Amino acid sequence: MNKQRKLILISLLISGLLAFVLLTVFIVYMPLSSLDKNFSIAIQSYQGPILDPIMKFISFIGVMPYSLIMVLLTALLFFLFKLKREAVFTLSALFAGVASTVVKILVDRPRPAAPLVHVLEKTVQQSFPSGHVNFYVVFFGFLIVMMYHVKTIPFILRAMVITICILLILLIPISRVYQGAHWFTDVIGGSLLGSLLLSANSYFYFKVKAQEI
Template structure:
């Protein structure tokens, strides 16, 4: 019963994440979402400094497509060395690749224009949801999940999970700081990544139970 409840919980988290993403998409032009975006933007832009800009440029570069490929390949190698099964390696690849495809689909469905408040970098394409945020949540989320399963030392596992969380938050924040995404874009990206990650966890646990 307890295991079935956990499996059901992972599935519902995935479903709720998708619902949350769709809800945000429907209210992006409403006064409440505008107020949220403006408040967060005002706070983050208030942190502007030469050093902070360099830090945010670094994190946004780490979240670029090319770096996601590099990090994914390095992670696959390390996971393989840790004895990760073929199914889990394929699961890792599926989550990372599907996040890019899912984001592309959503951007072209909602077609939200990017903010125009003096961006510090150039960005093409539509704004919602943030691709950097979605791919970061998917990549570092599934990496943290698999590392948690394979790394036996509790302190090391906690350190890995903490680093993964910080990477996700830093990459998402960098997109707002640099002026190429609204905060609601970033939240939408996180929810999109969370839906894929939760679905992957549900699938993985089902397979382990059936084995």
């Protein structure tokens, strides 16, 4: 990685970290804003028998233990196809859950509840940031990075995986708000935290890859 790219990456990381910190402070002092309520009302106005199962399925694959199984199986596949470095860095996605849980405990924001929203999915943990969004950005985001750079994998397969991963990353924030599991600022927080973790994971992945060349 040349100096210019490294400087750009560092600048983006600092900007993302600052944005996440400012959003966290905003949530602490204003746990329920009109922005959150209005966004939930707008998204949930589309609730119905057709979209309900689709939105539930999008979130379902991010629920424990299914998310854990998915990460382990993906890492195992990489390992079996002699992509050991990719397998190890795929496992690092498991730290996303640890990071979001720590922030959830510190911020301690309550989940959305009736009558403000229609809750389709009842959850236990605190609300900010969205653990689902954080995990999807880290895990599926890193799959996109690897599919783009690992040329030994057939192009068609890489293109399919990238397309599916992009769709899941884009749809998971909508799914969480649609089901009444999170507020708008929760999913933004999850996106920011996930982007920071993904950037760090990708940086070390390319650093190790460069050393092995």
